[in-house]
Amino acid sequence: MQISRTLSTLIGLALGMSVSAFANQASAQEISAAVVAEVGGQKLTRMDLEQEQAAKLLQARYQHYLAEHEAVNQLIEDHLLEMEARREHLTVDQLLDREVGGKVKEPTEDQLQVFYEGLQSNEPYAAVREKIVATLRQVRVAKARAAYIESLRSQAGVRIALAPPEAEVALDKAPLRGPEDAPVVIVEFADYECPYCQRIHPELKKLQAEFAGQVTVAFKDFPLPMHARAEKAAEAARCAAEQGNFWDFHDLLFDNAPKFDPAQLKEHARVLKLDVARFDHCLDGGEQAAAVRKDFAQGQRLGLTGTPSFFINGHFLSGAVKYDTLREVVEQQLAACTKSLQSQSDLPALFSKLTGLLPDSQMFLPPLGFAKEVTHCATWQQ
Numbered sequence: 001m002q003i004s005r006t007l008s009t010l011i012g013l014a015l016g017m018s019v020s021a022f023a024n025q026a027s028a029q030e031i032s033a034a035v036v037a038e039v040g041g042q043k044l045t046r047m048d049l050e051q052e053q054a055a056k057l058l059q060a061r062y063q064h065y066l067a068e069h070e071a072v073n074q075l076i077e078d079h080l081l082e083m084e085a086r087r088e089h090l091t092v093d094q095l096l097d098r099e100v101g102g103k104v105k106e107p108t109e110d111q112l113q114v115f116y117e118g119l120q121s122n123e124p125y126a127a128v129r130e131k132i133v134a135t136l137r138q139v140r141v142a143k144a145r146a147a148y149i150e151s152l153r154s155q156a157g158v159r160i161a162l163a164p165p166e167a168e169v170a171l172d173k174a175p176l177r178g179p180e181d182a183p184v185v186i187v188e189f190a191d192y193e194c195p196y197c198q199r200i201h202p203e204l205k206k207l208q209a210e211f212a213g214q215v216t217v218a219f220k221d222f223p224l225p226m227h228a229r230a231e232k233a234a235e236a237a238r239c240a241a242e243q244g245n246f247w248d249f250h251d252l253l254f255d256n257a258p259k260f261d262p263a264q265l266k267e268h269a270r271v272l273k274l275d276v277a278r279f280d281h282c283l284d285g286g287e288q289a290a291a292v293r294k295d296f297a298q299g300q301r302l303g304l305t306g307t308p309s310f311f312i313n314g315h316f317l318s319g320a321v322k323y324d325t326l327r328e329v330v331e332q333q334l335a336a337c338t339k340s341l342q343s344q345s346d347l348p349a350l351f352s353k354l355t356g357l358l359p360d361s362q363m364f365l366p367p368l369g370f371a372k373e374v375t376h377c378a379t380w381q382q
Contacts, residue, residue, distance in 0.1 A: 054167065055303025061165035062316055072162050080152040100144045107136045163332055164315040167302055171218050172294075175246045178208060178216030183337045184330050187311040189220045189299045192234060192253045193227035193260065194307045196320045201254040203323045211330060219250065221295040222307050229260035231292055236265040236279075238288035243274050 032047040050057065085095045107115075115132050116125050169187050188204070190197040208215050221238075223230035233253055240249035252268045253260070259268075262283065269279040282288065299309070310317040312329045 055301060058165060058167050058303045058316060059305070062318060065162070065164050069160070069162055072160060076153070076158055076160075077149050080149065080156060080158075083156075084152055096145070096148075099148050100141060104137065104140045104144050107133060107140075111136070159331070160328055161332065164312075164317055164329060166314045167311060167316055169302065169311045169314060170298070172298075174218040174220055174295075175241060175250075176216055176218050177247055179213055180216065182214055182216040184211070184215045184313055184333045185218060186215060186326075186330075187218045187220060189222040189295070189304055189307060189309040191222055191224050191227055191230045191307040192237075193230040193258060194224065197308045198254050198257050200308055200321065201251075203326065206323065207326055207330065210327070211334070214334060215330060219246075220299065221292045222299040222304060222309070223292065223296065224307060229258075231289075232262065232283070233260045233265065234292045234295075235286065235288040236268070236283055238291055239279050239282035240269065240272065240274060242282060242288075243278065245272055245274060248272050 032045065032050075034046045035043045036046055036049050037044040081092045081095065085092045088095060090098070112129060112132050113125070115136060116128065119128070119132075121128060171185070171187065174187065186204070186207075192198075204217055208217065221231075221234040223234050237246055237249045237253060240246055249268060249272060252271065256268070259265075265283060266276070266280055270276055302309075304318070306319060308318075308321070310321065310326070312326070313333045315329055315333070317325065317329065
C-alpha cells in the first residue's frame, strides 16, 4: 500500500513536470501568435516582429538589461550596507563614516601641487587649492567605498540571476576552441584591429581555463569599416584554418597587433610553418573573402554595431565587457544547466530510495521541451 502511494506520488510529480513544460510551450506559442498590428486586414504577430525586426529589438533589450543590471547592483549594495549596519548596531551613515570616510587620507601638499600643475589653469594655486582638495577627497572616498562594498559582496556570496537578452545565433562552420559538447558556448563576433577585442582576448583564455571543459568559444568575423586591414586579417586566419591552424594564427594576430599588412600576414604563416605557397595563393586570391562577408552579414542581421559582441548560450553582451561580467553569465548558464538536469534526474533516484525497486527505463521520460533545453548539459554531467 505504501509503495502504491509512493508510486502515485512520483508519477504525479513526473506528470506535473510534463504538464508544466507543456504549459510553458503553450504559453510561448500564444505569445508568438499574439497580434501586434493589422495592415490592410493582415494580422502581424509577435513572431513576425521578432523575426523581421530582431536587430532593433536586441539592441533595445540590451540597453534595458544594462539599466536593470545597474539597478540590481545598486539594490545589492543598499542591502549589504543595511545588513552590515544592523550587525554592527550602527546606521548606514555611521558605518560608512567609520569604514570609508574615516580611513581616507587627506592629500599632501606635494600631491596637491602635482594635481594643480596637471590642470594647466590660469588661476593661482591658492585660489583653487580648496577645490583640488575636495576633488581628490571625493575620488578617494569613491574608491574606498567601492573597495568596501566589494569586500562585503565577497563575504556575502552575491549571485546575480538577471540574464542578458537572447538571440538565436547559428554556429554554421565557425571555428571552435573547446569541447563541442560543452554546456556553455560563447560566440564572439570580433575585429582583429579592434583594441577592445585585443584587450578581451587573454580574458577569454582565462575564462576557459577557469571553467575547464565547460566553456567553448566560437569565433565569427565582424571587421568594422573603420579598420581598413581587419578584413584581410580575417581572411588570413581563415586561410590558416584551411591548413588546420586557425587558432594559432588567430592568437598571433591578436598578440602581434597591428601587424596586418599582407607581407606581415604572410610572415605569420611562415612562423607557424604553414604551406606558404598554398597560404599566399589563398590570401592573394581572396578565397576566404566571401566567408568573412557571410559572418559580417550575420552580425548585421543580429543588429551588431560594434565589437566585441558575445552570445553566451545565446545571451547577448557587447562592447568593452569586463571579465567579471563574462564570468557572471557563464555561471548563470552552468547553474541553469545543472538545475534542468537535476529536476529530471531526481525522480528515478527518489523512486529507488523510497521503494527499493529499480525504475523502468520508460517510467520517467523527460517532459516536452526538456531535451532541447539541456542538449549541451547532458554530456558535461555524465
